Amino acid sequence: MRKLLLILAVLAAVAGMGFAAGKTLVYGTTEKLTNLDPAEAYDFHTWEIFYNVYQGLLNYAPGGTKLVPGMAESFSANAAGDEFTFKLRKGVKFTDGSPFNAQAVKWSIDRGMALKGQPSWLITDFVDSVSVVDDNTVKFKLKFPCAYFDSLVASPPYYPISPNIYPADKIVWDPSEMVGGQLVGLGAYKMTSFKRDEEVILEANPSYWGKKPAIDRVVIRYYADATTLRLALEKGEVDVAFKTLNPSDIKDLSANKKYVTYKLPGPQIRYLCFETSESVFQNKLLRRAVAALINRPEILQKVYLGQNSPLYSMVPNGMIYHADDFKTAMGDGNLSLADKLLAQAGYSAAKPFEFELWYTPSHYGDPEVNMAEVLKVQLEKSKLLKVSIKSAEWAAYKEKWKHKEMPAYLLGWYPDYIDPDNYTAAFAGTSGSIGMGINFSNKEWDELFLKEQSNADPKVRAGAFKEIQKRWTDEVPTVPIWQGDLFVFTKPSVKGVKIGPPLQFLYSELSMQ
Numbered sequence: 001m002r003k004l005l006l007i008l009a010v011l012a013a014v015a016g017m018g019f020a021a022g023k024t025l026v027y028g029t030t031e032k033l034t035n036l037d038p039a040e041a042y043d044f045h046t047w048e049i050f051y052n053v054y055q056g057l058l059n060y061a062p063g064g065t066k067l068v069p070g071m072a073e074s075f076s077a078n079a080a081g082d083e084f085t086f087k088l089r090k091g092v093k094f095t096d097g098s099p100f101n102a103q104a105v106k107w108s109i110d111r112g113m114a115l116k117g118q119p120s121w122l123i124t125d126f127v128d129s130v131s132v133v134d135d136n137t138v139k140f141k142l143k144f145p146c147a148y149f150d151s152l153v154a155s156p157p158y159y160p161i162s163p164n165i166y167p168a169d170k171i172v173w174d175p176s177e178m179v180g181g182q183l184v185g186l187g188a189y190k191m192t193s194f195k196r197d198e199e200v201i202l203e204a205n206p207s208y209w210g211k212k213p214a215i216d217r218v219v220i221r222y223y224a225d226a227t228t229l230r231l232a233l234e235k236g237e238v239d240v241a242f243k244t245l246n247p248s249d250i251k252d253l254s255a256n257k258k259y260v261t262y263k264l265p266g267p268q269i270r271y272l273c274f275e276t277s278e279s280v281f282q283n284k285l286l287r288r289a290v291a292a293l294i295n296r297p298e299i300l301q302k303v304y305l306g307q308n309s310p311l312y313s314m315v316p317n318g319m320i321y322h323a324d325d326f327k328t329a330m331g332d333g334n335l336s337l338a339d340k341l342l343a344q345a346g347y348s349a350a351k352p353f354e355f356e357l358w359y360t361p362s363h364y365g366d367p368e369v370n371m372a373e374v375l376k377v378q379l380e381k382s383k384l385l386k387v388s389i390k391s392a393e394w395a396a397y398k399e400k401w402k403h404k405e406m407p408a409y410l411l412g413w414y415p416d417y418i419d420p421d422n423y424t425a426a427f428a429g430t431s432g433s434i435g436m437g438i439n440f441s442n443k444e445w446d447e448l449f450l451k452e453q454s455n456a457d458p459k460v461r462a463g464a465f466k467e468i469q470k471r472w473t474d475e476v477p478t479v480p481i482w483q484g485d486l487f488v489f490t491k492p493s494v495k496g497v498k499i500g501p502p503l504q505f506l507y508s509e510l511s512m513q
Contacts, residue, residue, distance in 0.1 A: 083141055230249045292330040294379075357408050415501070
């Protein structure tokens, strides 16, 4: 009996240790997942999941902007800067057991280029071809020298995926469309449960090549709005709340010592897009008129309680080459300029310019409807203009801009890579613009983008971005509105939140006490 009791005590101790090690973190958000396919997904939260279940050839160091080895142990560039060779990690397998090698990298990149998904421009604008040197070496031949190609490689469209799971000829929406019905990757976590818009469960990947996560299980719960997310945090139902809470919630929770507040200085920006090829906004006079009427400080005060900062360029405040050209060219709420432009376009109080302004109600949080309403009031200060507000949920919203169904629509941007190019070419370069539904194409602009992309000389790049930002106020493919911070709220027991300018939330860095 004594021996039996001793054995039971040992087993209980072992079980206890296993329970302690197998910690579960519950994370709440109002965000939504879109396509679980790196060839198509192009939104903040889906990429966040990718950062945790996939791996890039290169990754950003947690909380910083330094690039560190990922699935590539090293890389080199030729003297011309138009060929990059990556030496891959050996002996690594995808979570389905298939080998990670140069063939898988080439297959993944070729697939992304061929399928022409929304983020494909991040590959196709730069990469001419990918070749297998040997099982553990892959070479990228670029269309032109690119000083920041290593940053591009760290973005999800470049992530290696298993050729055994994803179909080569079509984009998939969720795991049910993948071979075997499960998402397969190389990251610190693997997806073990998927209920769209309800819950996703990630569990530590036992075959992960890197540091093992301290948290074995991450449960991501999706909430309908900011109010229910805040309640879940206050009731203790979630350990972490991130994106998107109301400005009033942020103010209250930041002052509550029950929670730890992480303020992330944001390269995130908000802006208004125009469909420039077929809609009423083909006429740039109308785009300029709308831009002139927008009053940024008023929006920030009325909608965001003074949080965030006005933005007068698509290049964020504080980033190299930023210039406040919209402030210089038109300022805020410039009614006289707007009326002049509308009159030049043939409109009057008797015959006002009418258009639809679109927003998405939950993707950017509850304040979005208020932002649209304040914009409508600002724009209709001109008697030569009338605005109808329309909305669609995120998945439908993306389809609408793809099919040119929204003449003007609100969007937000989180960087693919930390460079002014990502805030400009993505919207006004021909291929990037198509992906965003703006459909702006200008040969001279494309030449300017090529000039800054292919030149490492800071003076040359500075000149190109100066010209790009100046031209933006004349053509106005988009209107920058504000730049803001992001907030993460956690229980005090959660440690290790490190989210730097690339805005990568790595769950493997978290721990619980």
